[in-house]
């Protein structure tokens with residue numbers, strides 16, 4: 525056998541290969557990998573979020589992936605879709621009931637109370653960018669794991685902060701060139717909601733038999749939630765329902781009007797949507813969602829295209845002045861919002877909108893032979909520490925294959941060290957644009973390379 529392998533020049537490892545390949549293992553349903561090729565776009569969005577956080581003075585918060593079940597049961601409400609249907613809840617090995625977080629507002633509120641952040645100057649402003657898990661029905665724009673970039677502000681009831689949340693979201697989405705408006709509503713204070721609930725219940729009572737089973741359940745558990753229904757029959761019924769904005773108390777009305785005034789003043793594109801309630805129990809007062817203007821767009825070739833799931837909200841939030849009490853703190857006003865990163869990526873990708881910057885190295889290090897490789901590995905280290913944008917293909921032997929990598933990367937300079945250069949204690953610098961090659965003293969390699977790179981930067985400026 526081995527003689528045959530030798531005759532036909534077949535490598536011996538072929539003998540060790542399994543006869544059949546094992547069944548490939550795939551991502552869990554509703555979960556997606558994000559590959560290196562997706563990262564420039566992910567990071568573009570991440571950078572906009574970071575920039576907004578920096579400019580508006582939000583500090584980053586990272587909380588554990590697991591939380592106690594009670595945290596979400598108390599805050600989002602047991603009857604909410606989130607708690608009743610969508611949470612990854614399980615008993616850990618010690619028998620504790622835990623949840624993989626479906627959102628980060630409740631954990632942020634827990635952290636605010638647990639770490640006594642109430643003692644800091646208020647408002648305490650935090651931001652996050654983390655994956656969430658929800659057992660949602662997978663479809664376009666709806667995944668079981670997705671990233672949220674969010675902002676929360678604790679300890680200040682001013683409507684300026686309601687406006688700030690809307691402004692931050694709109695400005696981030698506008699900087700990514702997504703045509704979008706913020707849809708706003710007010711759920712009022714307790715007084716407003718009690719008055720509104722009465723008239724809403726009286727209205728819905730006439731149609732209760734027509735409502736789908738799920739919405740009948742909502743009607744008995746929390747009638748406001750019926751307004752959030754995605755069912756066609758229910759949507760038709762609620763279109764004519766009384767509007768909460770007609771039942772706002774004087775205080776609630778004043779707060780909401782101030783928000784509108786700020787949005788008008790800053791030219792923030794907004795829509796009044798009195799049916800917007802959002803799905804969680806903890807919202808009080810202002811609620812809002814960032815909704816794209818249209819799921820359709822015209823391509824550069826003049827063709828009409830539709831984005832799957834393109835009208836789903838790109839983010840949302842609201843005021844939650846009772847939440848801190850629910851997690852054991854004293855009454856503290858608060859407001860927050862979260863943007864859905866995958867949905868934003870979908871918009872950018874489909875519409876071909878924002879130009880996504882990619883990292884581009886300026887210089888490539890090539891080697892011929894093992895001695896040269898070691899020297900170049902050292903040089904690479906030195907150039908990196910000086911801040912040069914440098915690339916290499918040290919695992920490749922042939923200089924041709926290495927230079928192919930250099931071409932693909934589009935570097936301005938390739939620096940090559942071969943046997944002859946080692947003997948002469950020199951190094952070759954090739955300008956990839958002009959094709960001009962220069963031989964320089966190896967000792968001066970770092971300073972000569974940095975000099976050339978600084979010239980590129982000057983030209984760029």
Ligand code: AMP
Pocket residue numbers: 627658660665666667668669670672837838839840841862863864865866867
């Ligand atoms: P929510 O507070 O539930 O409205 O979530 C805020 C934002 O997170 C939404 O506007 C979406 O952009 C995003 N989001 C929520 N659920 C999902 C999901 N299942 N898949 C992808 N993104 C989601």
